[in-house]
Amino acid sequence: MNKVAIIDYGMGNLHSVAKALEHVGSNARISVTSDAQTILQADRVIFPGVGAIRDCMAEIRRLGIDDIVAEVIRSKPLLAICVGMQALMERSEENDGVDCLGLVKGQVKRFANARDPETGDPLLLDENAAPLKVPHMGWNIVQQTEAHPLWAGIADNTRFYFVHSYYVSLAAGEKAAGMTHYGVDITAALSKGNIFAVQFHPEKSQHGGLQLLRNFLAWNGES
């Protein structure tokens, strides 16, 4: 029996992640939970997240999820998804600046690579200086920048489904597992010991996403 805990801290749609795991893992027992014991006794843990980072971090701290995640990554595989990935970083620019868990070194930045000359508002422009929409919403190419068990059976440059307005920029020394370009280069996936984190939504990325979840169910951590 493969026990999987999906950490529930009250932010967003965990049903999709659970359903996708059930679909790929016939022997997986999935719990959606904030209970420390259940999480620490699982074989592997998923750390999801949607919505605004300030609210997410407030709930993570209130429920003691910060300590649980720190404990989990010492002993078992953790897959962080979307805002879950961002929460692992040191700090996010969202909501006027929010301190995050600092388990991976780097910042979470607003999509921007230019400023409006009149208003001074941040802008995101493509290579032809045409404005790009934010949020970054839809299917984009992920270039695999390191070999990792979670990429097994997934072709390089497969498209995954993204929806986010802020992106992870890793500090020197941290390792991106996948990169995507949208006006700027963004960390689409990172790996660090027992952590694998993705900015996209594997549970909404059809074949490639389901394969990544299947790989996670078979991964024993530390690449």
Next chain:
Amino acid sequence: MALAKRIIPCLDCDNGRVVKGVKFLDIRDAGDPVEISRRYSDAGADEITFLDITASHEGRATTVHTVEAIAGQVFIPLTVGGGIRTLDDIRTMLNAGADKVSINTAAVFNPDFVREAAQRFGSQCIVVAIDAKKVSAEGEAPRWEIFTHGGRKPTGIDAIEWAKRMVRYGAGEILLTSMDRDGTKSGFDLALNRAISDAVSVPIIASGGVGNLQHLVDGVLEGHADAVLAASIFHFGEYTIGEAKQYMAQRGITMRL
């Protein structure tokens, strides 16, 4: 290397059945939204939009079950619209497995609802549906207004100003339907779509009027749409999603193939 434009088939459902059904190949049950969603997903649809037109209260429970069933089998984004009026409605649909909800009339009657919804659930899951109709006369500068009740009731609200306001309030995406073109198969209202897409920072889904694959291309290239929504051309088997994607890709549009 670029973000792909999206093709979104739309299912109109009443009491858990797809209205009018679909007529493409060898489908077992032409009215079953779960099977149809799965078929579209397999065919390469980038998302599914489920529009609930159920009037009765009892029917709403059926809708929730249908959304749960789709979400259990289809692993691409799912938007649910129709009858979303309260924060509880949103929570119910998200818990059932919807990734986004589409708010239409409720936003017109209570714009703050959009703000509350975005604050509570995040902009990424709040789509504001805008039904717009041209109100300027021939020869005048074009102007569009928001209409409710399936395009029958004018509100006097300027469509472009409304779109900007909804984005300010936290809409993460706009589903824009031209009520002049809906059902006509004469193509999107490209001027309307372009005016709104260029005025706001969030993605626009063009809707209303698709009759052939060139209309989808025009929606992206001339209407500046980030995604195109269509129902009948796919439901009645005139074109497959795969054909639509190939056609668009051949004309230089980035697609997920």
